[in-house]
Amino acid sequence: MSTNQLHQARHLTLPSREAMLHRVPSVQQFWTHNYHLLREAWKEWEESQNASLSPIGSALLDSRLREAVAHAWEDPSKESAVLELMHEVAPDVFEFQFFEPQRLADLRTYLEQAWDAQIPLRPPYGIVLNRRGAMLDSRSEGYLAAPGFQAFYRELLNTYMRPIARLLFPEIMGYDTQTFGFSIHYKPNTDTSIRPHTDASAVTLNININLPNEPFTGSTVDFYNPSAGKMIPLAFTSGSAMIHRGNVVHAAQPITSGERTNLVLWLYGDNGRMPIQGTQRDLVDAKLRWRMPTGQLDNFAPF
Ligand SMILES: O=C(O)CCC(=O)C(=O)O
């Protein structure tokens, strides 16, 4: 087997953090130019590592969620069992257990090995540049293109996130054809917080992947409650998730100890389209929710 592209990718000279922070044109050129090389390198890496990589898949998910979702796919009239797992923790912000904490080590080991692969990964620079985060979607240059991870990522979006989002926020149907994702990592004195903002998504699913023995303090995600006129601080626990419309104002407070790692997944419509704010829509037939999209993924990326 040739490890040519893996070797080449490992010897690329990355743009500096300064250059990335200032978004100089050569940074974009670096990632665009090397898109295919990096993709092939991730394939080679995974093939070369297969024996030592922990397999990742739906077995890592909370078993109640996995079973309720599987039943709903078989028979959409059973989707209410999925809703029962969701807790509204701020107006239109729902929390639920996504990953089984005891199984998260498999995902974390996989991601740590990917970090150690020495293949350039593009950090997210949506609001701030997050040093130890990575772009996850194939529309993003410099994304984590390892085929095993990509299959898992697509399953999270297609099997789990989209139908759950449709159930909670009916108006997003049709504005959920396209996917986007990144990981973020907070640590005192590096990347610690994110100021109040809205996301360029119709819906955001934010999943914590801290291990049960990785506590942290601070780092609540605060969501704006328009009727009370104030923010509601919410804390992630190992494997917990929050799902919300992209247009809810939220902020990550400074982390004061420990570290926090999350996967952030977005859905929006073709070419970044989003539902009109304030649109109410009745629930459509459950069968329409539990369907895989048939259209093509486009290349639109908000950042
Ligand atoms: O800190 C978090 O988990 C939220 C991050 C966030 O809002 C974002 O990346 O857009």
Ligand SMILES: [Fe+2]
């Ligand atoms: Fe956000």
